[in-house]
Ligand code: SF4
């Protein structure tokens with residue numbers, strides 16, 4: 566099963582360049598055309614489920630506006646014992 570992740574985008578930093586949207590391998594990011602940042606750009610936003618927490622968007626963002634979080638699951642000790 567794919568890892569579950571999510572992102573937070575600092576809209577005070579985002580300049581709407583769309584790089585994160587283009588590079589996201591699972592296409593869960595959009596530019597939100599209905600909103601403007603304080604600087605007047607359409608901000609990037611997480612549009613749907615499916616983020617894997619791969620961190621690519623954070624790496625390509627030239628403004629360092631994205632923080633990626635990834636779900637940490639407890640180790641499957643019970644499963645390991647039975648195998
Ligand atoms: S962490 Fe990866 S999957 Fe999630 S939004 Fe960023 S590029 Fe897409």
Ligand code: SF4
Nearest residue numbers: 579580582583585626
């Ligand atoms: S790459 Fe960074 S600056 Fe560009 S749209 Fe995405 S969050 Fe905004």
